[in-house]
Amino acid sequence: MPYTKISHTKVLVTGGAGFIGSNLCDDLLQNKNQVICLDNFSTGKKENIEKFLRDKNFKLITGDIRNLDDCRKAVEGVEIVLQQAALGSVPRSLNDPITTNEVNVGGFLNMLVAARDAKVKRFVYAASSSTYGDSTVLPKTEDVIGKPLSPYAVTKYVNELYAHVFGLNYGMQLIGLRYFNVYGRNQDPDGAYAAAIPKFTKSLIEYKSPLINGNGTNSRDFTYIDNVIQMNHLAALTQNTEAIGQVFNTAVGERADLNQLVSLLKQYLSNYDSKIADVEITHGPERAGDIPHSLASIEKAERLLRYIPSHNLEQGLKEAVDWYWKNLK
Template identity: 70%
Template sequence: MEITNQKFTIIVTGGAGFIGSNLCNYFLEKGHQVCCLDNFATGHRHNIEPFLKNPHFKLIEGDIRNLDTCRLAVNGVDYVLHQAALGSVPRSINDPITSNEVNVSGFLNMLVAARDAQVKRFIYAASSSTYGDSESLPKVEEIIGKPLSPYAITKYVNELYAEIFSKTYGLETIGLRYFNVFGRRQDPDGAYAAVIPKFVKSLIKHESPVINGDGLFSRDFTYIDNVIQMNELAMLTENPEAVNTVYNTAYGDRVTLNQMVALLKEYLSVYDSEISHVEVIYGPQRAGDIPHSLASVEKAKRLLHYQPQFSFSQGLKEAVDWYWNNL
């Protein structure tokens, strides 16, 4: 995806996390100066270890809840790619206060710091959870419902703050509503691990993955390389109509959890035929979960010229290969 030969200074907050470390890697390979800000609450040092000797990479170990740290991080920066957040609906239900402190207060600190440093543009990770109880499919950016979790509230508040900073202070912002991102470096461990890496690890160990509900809920699972493309397009677009708005960041198709597990077993069985015989366990439905998720990516295609490169099945094959060789 060659867009420009110009070199920029980019700050990736949450740069040691799954999405953040992939963004750091991509932009370092393009020859940009990359600064990672992370407090390692959910990110991992091993994700950024390969970059530490790169002269174009800088690590700031700090917390976005500290405004001075945010100011230090954005000093001399062209673009902010704000990925730092406490993800997970269940986590926010169990601890809404910390989710709010990080996702709202920390986000506001970054906006203020970016405004004062006069960065060119502030691109941030928004969330498909913002669609809440809206039942319309596919999801289009202008039609949302009421949030179904504290996490969803925090991500919606981010969009409201970004809009106000654009209108009031002239800070260019773009929100990317991520839909169930998966791929290399996504952590399979921990209480709030995402479903795909968690299931991959279970299946490799011949343990039965547990699906919440009957497995008929569907998701627009989005491979990491499509997300990287969207961040770069949002960063570099020169279309004035394309800024100060939000975009679905997805593939634009959906699969049920049952279909997802079936494909996982199929792809993993190439490495270990026993995996095809591992049974699935069905548990109770999870609070705050939306039944179906499917994005329209027409707005991103029209304004950013987005062309997702990886379908779910293509991305899953890549992810399975990575996990088999790295778990």
């Protein structure tokens, strides 16, 4: 279903060279916006934004959200902020909780202060499904959360609390998007903290056995990047006052376990190379800090933002696999 997109607007995307951020920059440029990208390239990649550097409507600021001056420079004249900059990954946060906190909490607070002082009209930020913590309730609804299971989850919940306080005390228009296991083009398959889908896909393309943590019955609401782009546009533009100051699940509202996921990846990749169907799967120990099952209710987003996911898992994986086949070979 078509939806209204941000256009002819000056937009800041923090973390704009990252996986989600670069997709947002691409979409915003296609819709005739002026796009500012703030990134320190700790996890973002120059190649993700290389093609934008020649676009007169794109401006790169190499800077760090931990530096308030960089944040102030980035928000000058900006109407909308799409705050994506963060250190992701539960394992990374367990290995280095201090840096995760400095970026995700200190950096987020800097961005709020800079946006407040620059009188930014709308501030949309990446929250996380990790906020649901040890809650076993399924599907996940925005107002029922548990206790966090990792330092990363703590930081993302603190973001929501700070956003609430800034909206309450400074009249800022803030909306949080709790992302559920996002995947798609530009997602890095390499590195210690790579996400499951690109990691599994690369292994299969190379005829290597994907390693599944645990017995493969852990389930997730895998969310294709185009659904995330849609939610950012809807949150940035909504005039529904009931939606302001809220957080929204950003997902499909369906789940698959890891065994099902790998089975689908093998099926779709076999269309490109039939030998991939014979690659065996290996299982390892459970990963610390992981939530066993995750499934979002998207009722609130449907009701208040008019969100309709464009891609379910099968549709999203087919597009993602096609991109990876062309870009990882």
